[in-house]
Amino acid sequence: MNTPFVFGKIARSENFTDREKETTLLVSNFNSLINTIIISPRRWGKSSLVAKATEIATAQNDKLRICKIDLFNVRNEEHFYELLAQNVLKATSSKWEEAVDSAKKFFSRIVPKIVLGGDMQNEISLDFDWAEIKKNPDEILDLAEHIAAEKGFRIVICVDEFQNIAEFDAPEYFQKRLRSHWQQHQRVSYCLYGSKRHMMLDVFTNSSMPFYKFGDLLFLEKIDTPSWILFISEQFANTGKSIAKEQSELIVHLADNHPYYVQQLAQQTWLRTTDRCSEAIVYQAHTSIIEQLSLLFVTITESLTNNQINFLKAMIAGESALSSAGTIAKYRLGSSANITRSRKSLIEKDILDNRAGELSFQDPMYRSWLQHSYFI
Ligand SMILES: Nc1ncnc2c1ncn2[C@@H]1O[C@H](COP(=O)(O)OP(=O)(O)O)[C@@H](O)[C@H]1O
Ligand SMILES: [Mg+2]
Numbered sequence: 001m002n003t004p005f006v007f008g009k010i011a012r013s014e015n016f017t018d019r020e021k022e023t024t025l026l027v028s029n030f031n032s033l034i035n036t037i038i039i040s041p042r043r044w045g046k047s048s049l050v051a052k053a054t055e056i057a058t059a060q061n062d063k064l065r066i067c068k069i070d071l072f073n074v075r076n077e078e079h080f081y082e083l084l085a086q087n088v089l090k091a092t093s094s095k096w097e098e099a100v101d102s103a104k105k106f107f108s109r110i111v112p113k114i115v116l117g118g119d120m121q122n123e124i125s126l127d128f129d130w131a132e133i134k135k136n137p138d139e140i141l142d143l144a145e146h147i148a149a150e151k152g153f154r155i156v157i158c159v160d161e162f163q164n165i166a167e168f169d170a171p172e173y174f175q176k177r178l179r180s181h182w183q184q185h186q187r188v189s190y191c192l193y194g195s196k197r198h199m200m201l202d203v204f205t206n207s208s209m210p211f212y213k214f215g216d217l218l219f220l221e222k223i224d225t226p227s228w229i230l231f232i233s234e235q236f237a238n239t240g241k242s243i244a245k246e247q248s249e250l251i252v253h254l255a256d257n258h259p260y261y262v263q264q265l266a267q268q269t270w271l272r273t274t275d276r277c278s279e280a281i282v283y284q285a286h287t288s289i290i291e292q293l294s295l296l297f298v299t300i301t302e303s304l305t306n307n308q309i310n311f312l313k314a315m316i317a318g319e320s321a322l323s324s325a326g327t328i329a330k331y332r333l334g335s336s337a338n339i340t341r342s343r344k345s346l347i348e349k350d351i352l353d354n355r356a357g358e359l360s361f362q363d364p365m366y367r368s369w370l371q372h373s374y375f376i
Contacts, residue, residue, distance in 0.1 A: 035215025
C-alpha cells in the first residue's frame, strides 16, 4: 500500500492541505497578472503552493502559461539568462518544433545554437554566445512578453530561490536591469520566491533596492494545528488505520507544525501502526527520525563557534532576555558584540528564523536533538 503521506516532494491533490487563502490569492494574482513574492523558510510549502495555484489557474484559463525556473544552483547572470530563455520557450511551445521556431523568430541579435535533447519531449536546450548576451540581454528579458503578444498568451514566470541573484557579480546593476524590463511587461507577471528570509527581505523590502515594492508580499506560515489534525486522521482513516486526536496533535507538536516534518513524522508513525496508533508509536517514530538525522546534526554543530552553541543553549532553556547580564554570565555568551554576531550568523546559516525580531529554530528536529542528546 502506498503511504498516505509525502515529504520531499511537491504535495499534490489529496496530499495537499490547508492554504485556502494563499491559494485563492495566488490564483487570482496569476489570472490578473499581479506580481507576487513568497517568502518562507525551506520546506514550508512554497513549491507545493505554487504547483496548486498553477493547476487551478491553468484549468480556468487555457491561454495562461506558467514558466518555472529554479535558481538553487545558479550563480551567475549567464546561467540565469540561459534558464530563462529555455524555460520560456518550453512553457510556450507544445512541440519542440514550435520552440525552435520561436527561438528563430524572437532572437535577432543573439542567435542561440539549438540543441535537441534525447526523447524530443520538448527537450531543447540553447547554447548562447555569452559575449553576445552580455551586450544584448534585452531579447531574453523580453522574450516572454514578445511570445505572449504573438500567441495571445498570458504568462507567469515563477522563479524559485530568487534571492540567489543577490550573489551574482554586480547584483544591483543586474536587478535594476531585470526590474526595468519586467515592470513594462503587459502580458507577463512574476512570482518570485525564496527560502532565505533575510536575503529575500533585503531584495524586496529595502527601499534603496531595485525590486522594492515589486509585487504582493506573501509570508507563508506553517500549517496550523487544526488543519493538520484533520489531515492526519483522514489519511489514517482512508488507509484503514486509526489515530486519536491526541496522537495527531502530538505529531504536530513534535514536528512544530513544520510541513515537511509533520508529513515525515506522520508517515513514520503510520508505517509503525498496524491498525490503531498509540502515543508510544509516535514517540518511537520521532526518535527514529532524530537518529537518522543525528550525523547531520553533529556536522552542523561542529561548524558552530562556542558562542553560537551557547546562544542556542540559552534559547532552548527559554531565556528571553539574552543580553541581560545574568544570562550572559550563565551561558557564557561573551560580550554584547559577540551576541549580536552569533545571532546574525545563526540566522544567515539558516539555523534560526527571524520573524520580526522573534527567533525560532528552523529545524524542530535539530532543536530536539540539541536539547535531548547534545546539551545533557
Ligand atoms: N499544503 C501542504 N499540505 C501538506 N503538506 C505540505 C504542504 N505544503 C508542503 N507540505 C510538505 O512540506 C514538504 C515541503 O514542501 P515544498 O512545497 O517543497 O516546500 P518549499 O518549496 O517551501 O521548500 C512537502 O514535501 C510536504 O511534505
Ligand atoms: Mg521549493
